[in-house]
Amino acid sequence: MxxxxxxxxxxxxxxxxxxxxxxxxxxxxxxxxxxxxxxxxxxxxxxxxxxxxxxxxxxxxxxxxxxxxxxxxxxxxxxxxxxxxxxxxxxxxxxxxxxxxxxxxxxxxxxxxxxxxxxxxxxxxxxxxxxxxxxxxxxxxxxxxxxxxxxxxxxxxxxxxxxxxxxxxxxxxxxxxxxxAGIGRIENSTVASFLPQVLNYDLLSYINFKKGCYTGQEVVARLHYRGKSKRRLYIAKSNNNVPAKAGTEINADQGTQACGTVVNALAAPDGGSIMLVSVAENALDKSLRLMGESDVLSVSPPPYPLEKDA
Missing domain, CATH: 3.30.1360.120 (Probable tRNA modification gtpase trme; domain 1)
Structure with missing residues (x-):
């Protein structure tokens, strides 16, 4: 069975x-x-x-x-x-x-x-x-x-x-x-770090934009109606067998400024590691690396549409 x-x-x-x-x-x-x-x-x-x-x-x-x-x-x-x-x-x-x-x-x-x-x-x-x-x-x-x-x-x-x-x-x-499945989770090291849209929660029915007021609602709703999340959640793979810690920063083209963050990570069954990363949309065409490492991450979209505020 x-x-x-x-x-x-x-x-x-x-x-x-x-x-x-x-x-x-x-x-x-x-x-x-x-x-x-x-x-x-x-x-x-x-x-x-x-x-x-x-x-x-x-x-x-x-x-x-x-x-x-x-x-x-x-x-x-x-x-x-x-x-x-x-x-x-x-x-x-x-x-x-x-x-x-x-x-x-x-x-x-x-x-x-x-x-x-x-x-x-x-x-x-x-x-x-x-x-x-x-x-x-x-x-x-x-x-x-x-x-x-x-x-x-x-x-x-x-x-x-x-x-x-x-x-x-x-x-x-x-x-x-x-x-x-592209379902990101908050861990102890990332408490109070992410807006819901950064983890695609607006695409996964975590947010009801018609329910009325709740703590943080003004900021979350403003991004929904008047703006666009600059970061989205993606799946990434690394050749490193040791999973990165949640909260580890990601850079683009070996720059010193962070363009993303590791959300969750796990050792992959076929070697290396697999992770969920929150990455700036304008950095996806660059070589992304964990801060301080040389290995280039392989990044792919989650298995659902990344449409604006779907």
Whole structure:
């Protein structure tokens, strides 16, 4: 069976709950929280007043007046603490329950295996199905990539069934799929570094430009309606077997001025490394290198149209 799973220990969940949870999140994040329900999740971002992102996340429902945010574990504390500065004015609370695990499932046969385990499947990208102690979200359009969130305190049977039904694989295989899909992530070293458009989030439904005000909205909307992002997210490959750190600068034609930044990077299975890079559009016809290195990067567009504010 071509179906795989991996625990994603580099990911975690924050939970926001209470009578004002929806209103609070609606005023803080780029996605329309009103569209999140037991059948639909939404990707989004949390920005500072200058429009720079504290975090990217996937937001989903965990029941009445309760939401889960899946985000990278290395930015969870910063994100929680920043939310906490404002949530005190709302009838809502934020917490991190270590009992919840984040797992990835993928492969041509993953859907049929998960149907048996969960009893139902999402029917579209970011669609959800849930049950006692779990939530399953479809990540891609084709229905071959899923994330499964399980409360291990009550979902131990599901975790055991998953391990016996799918083949365990390294989490790096899942991360490689996300890089190849052109989905950039905020890491600890790039917190408050990027505008959402720089990571193509306006092209990937992370931003709802009609939802109204949220923190950073003025800057993000101005770029959408009155300007154009000078940088976009691309896929790059290097012959260096040691992946560059997120935040590493990129130069053009061995110049001293940075024209781009490494967003995420991973060792490639066939040697070298593969990465997502935010690069100035006017530098794409030049020889791009990681700052201080001689190897020229091979840069290609992500597998979706790079249209202005699509």
């Amino acid at each position: 071509s179906a795989f799973y991996a625990p994603l220990n580099h990911e975690t969940l924050l939970q926001i709950h209470g009578p004002d949870a929806q209103t609070f999140l609606q005023g803080q994040t780029t996605c329309d929280v009103r569209q999140v329900n037991p059948q639909a999740a939404k990707p989004g971002a949390y920005c500072n007043p200058k429009g720079r992102m504290w975090a990217d996340f996937l937001l989903f429902s965990l029941g009445s007046e309760r939401y889960g945010l899946r985000l990278r574990a290395d930015i969870a504390d910063t994100t929680r603490d920043t939310f906490a500065k404002y949530i005190m004015f709302s009838k809502a609370e934020i917490e991190q329950d270590p009992a919840w695990q984040v797992l990835a499932c993928w492969g041509p046969d993953s859907a049929s295996a998960l149907l048996t385990l969960c009893g139902a499947l999402p029917d579209q990208q970011y669609g959800c199905v849930s049950g006692e102690g779990f939530c399953l979200v479809q990540i891609d359009r084709q229905g071959q990539q899923f994330e499964l969130y399980v409360n291990s305190s009550i979902g131990e049977d599901l975790l055991q069934s998953l391990a016996s039904s799918l083949n365990q694989a390294p989490a790096e295989q899942w991360q490689l799929l996300q890089i190849e």
